[in-house]
Amino acid sequence: MLLIHCPYCDATRPEVEFAYGGQAHIARPLDPSSTTDEQWRDHLYIRVNPRGIHAERWRHIHGCGRFFNAIRDTVSDKFVTTYKAGEPRPELTEKEGAR
């Protein structure tokens, strides 16, 4: 079981308190009606599937209830960092990214 750091609670808690929420930093278009079919399809369905660093959303569903973002390595499963929703994706140095 992973330990996950909630940036709102500033506390590290077991994975069972959290729910995964898919890829992070996908903003809903402000005016979906102005998107082309292709743009909307991409928004709905096209996701990265990286081997390695992945920015993703988590919710502290059995804690404070807040959605936040995380950088996780899909190879090692390890969390590199977590940060509040709305904050920019952190720039990782090569060393941090390489776990």
Add this chain to the structure above:
Amino acid sequence: MADFRIPGAGRVNHGKPVQFTFNGKTITGLEGDTVASALLANGVHLVGRSFKYHRPRGILSAGSEEPNALLGVDHGPARVEPNNRATVVEVTQGLKTISQNHWPSLERDIGAINDVLYMLFTAGFYYKTFMWPKSFWNKVYEPIIRGTAGLGKPPVEPDPDTYSSRFAHCDVLVVGSGPAGLAAALAAGRSGAKVFLVDEQTELGGSLLSETDASINGMSGWAWLKASVDELAGMDNVTLLPRTTAIGYYHQNFVGLCQRITDHLSSAPQGAPRERMWKIRAKQVVLAQGAIEKPLVFDGNDRPGVMLASAARTYLNRYGVKVGNSPVVVTSHDSAWLAAFDLARAGVKVQAIIDVRKAVPTDLKATAESLGIEVLAGWTVTGTKGRLRVSSVRAKPIDGGSEQAREFACDALLMGGGWTPSLHLFSHTQGKLEWREDAQTFLPAKHVESSRCAGAGNGEFGLANALQQGAAAGQAAAADAGFSGSGASYEIAGEIALGGTTLRELPTDRNTATAKAFVDFQNDVTAKDIRLAVREGFKSIEHVKRYTTTGMATDQGKTSNINGLLIASDAVQRPAPQVGLTTFRPPYTPTTFGAFAGYNRGRLFDVTRKTPIDSWAEEQGAVFEPVSLWRRAWYFPKPGEDMHAAVARECKATRDSLGIFDASTLGKIEIVGPDAAEFLNRMYTNPWTKLQPGRTRYGVLLGEDGFIRDDGVIGRLSTDRFHVTTTTGGAARVLNMMEDYLQTEFPDLKVWLTSTTEQWAVIAVNGPNSRNLIAPLVEGIDLSEEAFPHMSIAEGKIAGVPTRLFRMSFTGERGYEINVPARYGRAIWEKLMAEGQRYGITPYGTETMHVLRAEKGYIIVGQDTDGTLTPDDAGLGWAIGKAKPDFVGKRSLSRPDMLKTDRKQLVGLLTEDPKTVLEEGAQIVLDPNQAVPMKMVGHVTSSYWSVALNRSIALAVIEGGNGRMGETVHIPMPSGTLRAKVTGTVFYDPENTRLSA
């Protein structure tokens, strides 16, 4: 029975005999014995038949790596377990053990014909032998394979034992209590760190328990062991867990430990759990799991009596048991010589030490000669004889001709092929392994967790290395966990340096095509099978493994993986690291389901949510059904009624007069705030701005993909407060989705969401007399048609209790849903039941609710929809606020695929024969005469007997269904093809006159 026990020898209790049975025969062992050591003490080597060839098999090892000696054990009624390793099961008074995989008896087994037919069972036999003719597969091959496959018989009764689980945290977890683990625990413990020391064996000590030569700090090995264990036991910060297997090593130093608590006790304390699963989070882990001796690969290396040399040494030194009176030793490694020496010193006539190395250490040779053991260096073993026990071994010089071969009579053959470090737990962490060419093995390279390996796990053999590395690892681990201590140094005397060489199959002058040189004993895989697999094109070890099944048995190839790899690597002509090692997965050794389940069984297996009215329904004899985590009253049978009769009565009573239904499981969300209406505008398809306080609306929730996710009636209590209902199963999902949008897409809105599902009990009263029932009880709400029409909401009191009263209907009849605080739920229900007697009030369950709503064509999200239906598909296009610029899912509704006319659409079906009730899920075709496989155009989603219509009704999704009104479609069933007419979805009262009747 022959006695192979040496009086007074070993660590067993010679004063405490223990009787158990093996295949019905009483065997006397000693306290401290395993079943294997007790059997060997009685001269029993034959303990089972092998998996594929039914070859007689004995005891290969003395530990948890045992592939052969698998027994059924019987601890008493319902406590029967197959496939226990005789080498780890402790003897208890009255224990029954039975051998497996034979008929009619262990000694005479019909299945051994497979051994003669072995050509059929070579690598990939599952894929080849049984391929033709195809029609034989289902009826002939599969039943035979299933009938003969598998070892042992699983228990059939419920497990009477209890199992517990516990969480723990520590600074340093040490896995393995051999010299390295003990030294690590001592170093960490002395620093003050909180230490857990776990070992799968009954006693702490690991290899020290089998060791009699060396001394540590001037003490004998056993004296040092006792002093060390005593010291650790005296530390408050140290927890010692023998009989505890570290089964899996997970992320962030989370380790699963399975502790065996009662199996070794003849009578367990009342209430004691059989096993306990520890889930431990350690700051630092020290892996000191030691190494496992490798068998040698030669023809006939599987006969009973052929065993690992280290095992023979363990049986002698730890259990006081001679494994034979005239053993032969064959080896490629110095360590096997020590077994020969110890046996000779115990008075056993060791016939010969056959070492494949031409040059053997002179000190070993000298010792052997002084003990009167013949040494044959540069010799190989080419075969064994003996039907149920090895009786002789053929040896010859590797460089010599066949005429120089010699036959040695023997009753045991001890083999030593070097050592494989136990890196299973390290591998669970995805730690990198590195091939060490000199040692011909994999060793840990880069740790990805906060862990260290010590001792044999690092490929460093010998007592001095183990103690030194262990002490250093323990000290470093404690330091990393924030504790400082000083290192310890150990003075070792009497240790023999150990070296060796690594071989694949032993060289032979005989035909290798007919040799049965086993690599994987448990799955009966030979060297020939592995070479055949490579010839047939399998180049990666993962493929070779699956094709031959080598390493795939319950022992996960603990004794076979490296031999298999080396043979495959030779056959492929590629270096071992390029062929690769198969993946180790948890659990390290077979673990009971009970230990994994822990407390989560029976009533505690899953949550059962009950409504405030559930107890009343139970008292009335309701039949329940599970709906998501809830249990709901399904129907209320009267004496003599079956489900059909009960549901028919409940339906009729509700339509004729008055029915009462517990709707408390409905999901409820309170949405509050100045932007509440705008939030609903953005979430639901419907418009909400103009909905007046006191009115309700049926809302449809889509996913962003345009497909229906949920629905429910939403009432507006005031400009800034909505009472939202969701489906029973969708409540948590909907709230999560709303939170998601509110927090991440619409943070500008001032809205608060609160789950109120469990705060309100909901009682639905339906039928022409529903208003007559509640009118005398309601205060503060004008129930007149003008003031409180269909789709209204108001707050007031009912029977003196605050209520939120909905006027709504899921039956098509006049209906009210009475929300009261949950604690009043049962009281108000009983009050309504009492007052309703004059109207023949009838409680109904979910089945009647389903029938009544289907008669009206009201959909159930998740039953009539499946995540691929748009509002238009489901006939809910009217619920879309066309003027709204946006809502979740709106953009998707104009994607080209969503506008196609041949989408599956929800329609009604009326069977040609009104008595036939279609099966839900049945597939629908347009042309019943087309060839199989037919083109399926849809399926039945809901189907019931309608009392009101005196015929069957059904809902279905059908491609282009809206354009097929009046057409006949076909539903092929095993008993014949049924015909049905496509209709609209509303079967009963299409004018909705009854809503206000």
